[in-house]
Amino acid sequence: MTVLVAVTDTSEGSHALLAGKKEAAMLDTDLLVVNLSLTEPEEVHTLADDGVTVLDRIGRGDRDPATAVLDLIDDRPDIERLVIGVKRRSAVGKALLGSVSQRLILQSPIPVLAVKSPQ
Amino acid sequence: MASDLTRTTAQHLPADAPGRHSHRLGVIAVVATFGGLLFGYDTGVINGALEPLKEDLQLTSFTEGLVVSILIFGAAIGALIGGRMSDRYGRRHNILVLAIIFMIGTLGCVLSPTWEILALFRFILGLAVGGASATVPVYLAEISPAERRGSVVSRNEVMIVCGQFAAFVINAVIFNIWGEHESVWRFMLLIAVAPAIVLFAGMLRMPESPRWLMSQDRHDEALAVLLQVRSPERARAELEEVQALAEEEKLAQTGGPADLSVKWIRRLIFIGVGLGVFQQATGINSVMYYGTQLLGDAGFSSNAAIVANTLNGLFSVLGVLTGIALINRIDRRKMLIGGFVLTTTFHLLVGLSAFLLPDGTAKAYFILVFVVLFVFSMQGTIGPLVWLMLSEIFPLKIRSFAIGICIFMLWIANAIVALVFPPLVAALGIAATFFIFAGLGVLALVFITTQVPETRGRSLEELEEQFRREYS
Numbered sequence: 001m002t003v004l005v006a007v008t009d010t011s012e013g014s015h016a017l018l019a020g021k022k023e024a025a026m027l028d029t030d031l032l033v034v035n036l037s038l039t040e041p042e043e044v045h046t047l048a049d050d051g052v053t054v055l056d057r058i059g060r061g062d063r064d065p066a067t068a069v070l071d072l073i074d075d076r077p078d079i080e081r082l083v084i085g086v087k088r089r090s091a092v093g094k095a096l097l098g099s100v101s102q103r104l105i106l107q108s109p110i111p112v113l114a115v116k117s118p119q
Numbered sequence: 120m121a122s123d124l125t126r127t128t129a130q131h132l133p134a135d136a137p138g139r140h141s142h143r144l145g146v147i148a149v150v151a152t153f154g155g156l157l158f159g160y161d162t163g164v165i166n167g168a169l170e171p172l173k174e175d176l177q178l179t180s181f182t183e184g185l186v187v188s189i190l191i192f193g194a195a196i197g198a199l200i201g202g203r204m205s206d207r208y209g210r211r212h213n214i215l216v217l218a219i220i221f222m223i224g225t226l227g228c229v230l231s232p233t234w235e236i237l238a239l240f241r242f243i244l245g246l247a248v249g250g251a252s253a254t255v256p257v258y259l260a261e262i263s264p265a266e267r268r269g270s271v272v273s274r275n276e277v278m279i280v281c282g283q284f285a286a287f288v289i290n291a292v293i294f295n296i297w298g299e300h301e302s303v304w305r306f307m308l309l310i311a312v313a314p315a316i317v318l319f320a321g322m323l324r325m326p327e328s329p330r331w332l333m334s335q336d337r338h339d340e341a342l343a344v345l346l347q348v349r350s351p352e353r354a355r356a357e358l359e360e361v362q363a364l365a366e367e368e369k370l371a372q373t374g375g376p377a378d379l380s381v382k383w384i385r386r387l388i389f390i391g392v393g394l395g396v397f398q399q400a401t402g403i404n405s406v407m408y409y410g411t412q413l414l415g416d417a418g419f420s421s422n423a424a425i426v427a428n429t430l431n432g433l434f435s436v437l438g439v440l441t442g443i444a445l446i447n448r449i450d451r452r453k454m455l456i457g458g459f460v461l462t463t464t465f466h467l468l469v470g471l472s473a474f475l476l477p478d479g480t481a482k483a484y485f486i487l488v489f490v491v492l493f494v495f496s497m498q499g500t501i502g503p504l505v506w507l508m509l510s511e512i513f514p515l516k517i518r519s520f521a522i523g524i525c526i527f528m529l530w531i532a533n534a535i536v537a538l539v540f541p542p543l544v545a546a547l548g549i550a551a552t553f554f555i556f557a558g559l560g561v562l563a564l565v566f567i568t569t570q571v572p573e574t575r576g577r578s579l580e581e582l583e584e585q586f587r588r589e590y591s
Contacts, residue, residue, distance in 0.1 A: 009381065037381070038374050038516040039583060057516070063375030097380045 012085025159282020167290025193245020458500025
């Protein structure tokens with residue numbers, strides 16, 4: 001059984017990673033990280049040393065981060081929990097850029113742990 | 120249109136020894152650059168043809184702008200679609216299709232009875248021009264060995280301006296011999312069919328790009344192509360480099376609209392779009408499309424104007440050659456700022472000549488000299504620099520998407536300036552129009568000094584780190 005954390009290069013992403021680590025420890029399972037940003041956030045650097053697998057978005061098929069995550073969940077039946085960071089978006093922001101978190105929460109076939117940054 | 124593919128560092132491959140394959144590579148490069156030549160010819164040919172065309176089809180300054188600019192709007196779309204199509208169906212396949220569209224578009228323009236039909240076929244021609252601008256440099260970069268990549272792609276840029284120069288010269292000859300015929304413009308446009316046929320016939324015998332074949336997992340065919348254009352040891356060694364570059368291309372396509380939510384990426388795209396728009400706002404293409412008329416308005420007779428206009432083409436070529444020589448010797452920001460200072464100065468001088476000097480031969484010649492100097496400074500600095508910087512500022516994963524947006528906006532800016540130029544000159548005169556260009560140049564200078572980063576001699580990682588830090 002595996003816990004999948006989708007990490008972005010934001011404060012929500014960092015908190016999601018922390019929460020994901022805790023969740024995996026609590027459930028006593030493996031941790032898998034998918035890096036949704038186009039560069040490598042600080043925390044992701046050190047993960048490889050701790051023996052955690054980090055996947056990146058690669059190629060046109062991963063253009064849409066939500067699709068990339070959902071495809072990964074389909075490909076790996078061992079993933080049973082998804083952990084993501086969520087942030088409030090303005091209506092305009094949502095209309096223009098869409099909400100990856102919202103789509104993941106609504107379309108994920110497995111339970112989702114939604115983590116916010118503390119105010 | 121230098122692509123980022125020239126930046127990939129060559130691993131230590133055995134040197135490509137000369138042999139039969141280098142001859143073949145030379146032939147391939149020449150044939151493919153006919154694509155660039157066509158690009159230049161088709162965009163430049165309207166320049167000499169516009170006066171007789173305007174008479175024959177009874178255009179107003181608005182419909183004139185429309186007929187000219189619709190090709191550029193087509194090119195904006197063609198560049199977008201062309202890129203995707205060449206990824207799907209292959210570079211060679213794309214270039215063949217483009218050659219056919221060039222032929223259809225040209226014949227359609229030549230035979231149009233009304234300006235509306237002419238506009239339609241110019242739009243179709245535009246699709247081919249845009250597609251060629253996206254596909255030809257990519258094909259050239261992918262088929263050339265790393266050591267020659269930069270120079271082969273630069274040669275394409277030279278071919279583009281040579282195509283425009285050739286169009287100017289041929290039009291000047293045709294006009295001075297047959298100018299009285301009202302359909303002379305049809306013959307001017309017809310000449311463009313010849314290079315399209317050469318491109319088609321030539322490309323039929325050319326191989327597909329080995330890198331594209333690799334990306335389609337057609338490894339054996341990729342090796343076969345490499346064996347055609349490299350020495351045998353080099354071909355096998357390069358297979359790995361080609362594979363790595365194909366992977367890199369794949370990575371470059373990762374970023375998309377969702378990544379616009381990241382502030383520093385948005386900022387970079389803003390800078391890229393700004394560079395492209397300010398490049399077009401110099402009005403360089405207005406001179407390339409409307410030069411003959413501009414010189415006619417300045418005071419030359421029709422026969423003299425079309426001949427004088429050839430100087431614009433000549434100095435465009437000289438400018439590009441100079442730019443290629445200078446480009447890696449001077450810091451980018453310095454070169455951009457220097458370029459805009461020069462172009463803005465010449466804009467002002469054109470405006471002042473038009474405003475202050477009494478009508479006559481002296482005024483015409485002054486304007487000609489300043490316009491030519493503007494073209495030279497533009498093509499020597501801002502022209503090539505903008506393309507180069509676009510290939511340098513974006514991190515790998517966002518590159519394909521980001522450059523696509525910037526190129527699209529660049530074409531649109533090109534088209535808008537082309538659309539607006541004739542009505543503006545008709546309404547305000549040369550002086551005011553060029554004062555407006557000078558004003559835009561000042562804005563450009565402000566933009567560059569405050570927004571544009573220096574990229575020369577800096578690695579991708581360095582730049583990426585700086586952007587993340589500064590623009591978040």
